[in-house]
Amino acid sequence: MGQSKSVFSQEELEEYQDLTYFSKAEIVHAFERFQALDPDHVRQNRHASIRLATVLAHFPEIRVNPFGERICKLFSSDGEGNLTFEDFLDMMSVFSENADKDVKTEWAFMIYDFNNDNVIDRSDLTTLLSKLCGAESRAPPEEQISEETMKEVIDKIISEGDLDDDGMLSYPEFEHAILKSPDFFGTFRIRM
Ligand code: MG
Secondary structure, eight states, rough: OHHHHSOHHHHHHHHHHHHHHHHHHHHHHHHHHHHHHHHHHHHHHHTOOHHHHHHHHHHHHTTTTTTHHHHHHHHHHTTTSSHHHHHHHHHHHHSTTSSHHHHHHHHHHHHHHHTOOOSSSSHHHHHHHHHHTTTTTOOGGGGOOOOHHHHHHHHHHHHHHHHTSSSBBHHHHHHHHTTTTHHHHHHHHOOO
């Protein structure tokens, strides 16, 4: 405990505090969580990058998240999902209780835009539902939703959210839909 506190200078803690939604104590705690993912590696070099596979193996909150791998890839500076402490801190900050709703909405849009084309279309929604409750989820086959149900759910999401009738959700349309579902922000959390 005391050892990791001395890892950062006051200036560094203040800088991280300015860049995140965390207090200094939470930043120190985040570093302890980070170091615990790969203790020897991080003890040798606190700027070490922890491999995606190690993060998934040792961080249950990410492993059980249906989008855990996608989230790590988006927050990783190498784009491969390997996380430096600063990547990890950014990620935990966005998923923290105090993060701004606008920031959470922007990241949610990026996470769900699986094909990275700046709109959420039927293919993105198919991937999303498949990871949540379909073939790519952990649900046993008999509990997974059928392709037909999936198509109905996607039709409903598009018909409710697509305000300009182009068959997909732009960022403003997504934002509008998310703000109508207040429980979304309760689920967009990773506990630390
Ligand atoms: Mg897309």
